[in-house]
Amino acid sequence: MIACQARKAMNGSGYCDRIFYSALSGVAAFLLMAHYTPLTAATPAPATPKATGQTKPAATASGELNLYTAWDEGDINAVIAGFNKVYPSVKVSAIRSEGGRGAMLERMLTEIDSGKPMADVYNTGIPDMTAMLQRKEILSYRSPSESNVERRFVFEDGLLHTTTHSVFITAYNKNLLPEKEVPRTWEELLNPKWKGKIAIDQEPNDIVAGFLILMGRDKGEKYLRQLSKNVIMRRGRSLLVELLTAGEFPISIDVYAHRVSKAIKDGAPLAAAPVPAYFSFPSVSAILKRAPHPENAKLWIDWLQSPAGQEVIAQRSRSPVGKTERTSDPTASLFKGRELVLLIPAKLPMSYEDVARLARDIFLGTK
Secondary structure (H helix, E strand, O other): OHHHHHHHHHHHHOOOOOOOOOOOHHHHHHHHHHHOOOOOOOOEOOOOHHHOOOOOOHHHOOEEEEEEEOOOHHHHHHHHHHHHHHOOOEEEEEEEOOOOHHHHHHHHHHHHHOOOOOOOEEEEEOHHHHHHHHOOOEEOOOOHHHHHEOHHHEOOOOOOEEEEEEEEEEEEEOOOOOHHHOOOOOHHHHOHHHOOOEEEEOOOHHHHHHHHHHHOHHHHHHHHHHHOOOEEEEOOHHHHHHHHHHOOOOEEEEEEHHHHHHHHHOOOOEEEOOOOEEEEEEEEEEEEOOOOOHHHHHHHHHHHOOHHHHHHHHHOOOEEOEOEOOOOOOOHHHOOOOEEEEOOHHHOOOOHHHHHHHHHHHHOOOO
16 A cells, blocks of 8 residues: 555656655654754764774675665665675675655655566665655665664664665855855845855655644744745755856755765855755664575675764765764755754655655645
């Protein structure tokens, strides 16, 4: 039933109507706890024997591992390279969500229903994981590397494994926008002078959810409908950063902090705008129950949550969720002093499926 609803939504709208994540008590407890826990940057520390990420001798690990991931090509290739330094005989293949995260979920569900599952590990955001959780397609596994992860990011039921957390920030091009003209309040973005100058992703479900949590349902929806008059939409948040850097528009309220951090490191004229809040959500991985290579999938989770795996994540300018070997969170300076609103389904005034419908209605004019 859930799979049919998910597919119908994806086929009808071009992307996955993500379902409200409500039933799993272990996950709900995590989400409620996370809401009241302030975010702090991960700090480097020596790896302990309990969290080295190598629980099986490299010489005995071999075979294949198939990843279905929302990460971009550069990031996932870097992580695979780090894993293969420890497990060189494991051949890792990554299937990326080039057609959108909904398309990747659709492919995976089709493979499972046909009796030919290909994925060992599925990596995405919590809302996109809902269909798999509700269908009970995920294997529970408690990794020894959990001891390296901040407790607020650990799922006690072992179904999901947090590997990084992403922060949506408001960023601007310093060549196009003098500092004195940078918006500092949400109300400033409603000024008609910003018409056609504020960019967001064409799948803005996450920031819609963020504003509803931040402002409440009625005020948040009213604000977003006013804001929609000034926005332009582009597909993909990596592309948003590229276009912002190129000067196609002066500001975006819907870009990842790790993308902006990397762009700045590479010389882009970007900066974070001092608006009152940014939005954050955990990126999670899960092992499929019918994974063709479950033991290698476990090794992947073990390594990814270890200091070695978290080090690679930090080096890719992403925000780690555990201790690294030496690199601090490279994105922390971008959201220092800002309120971080965690995108927690338990705090939403409506289901995530309804958030998706509302986002389409507001920004695309469709239900």
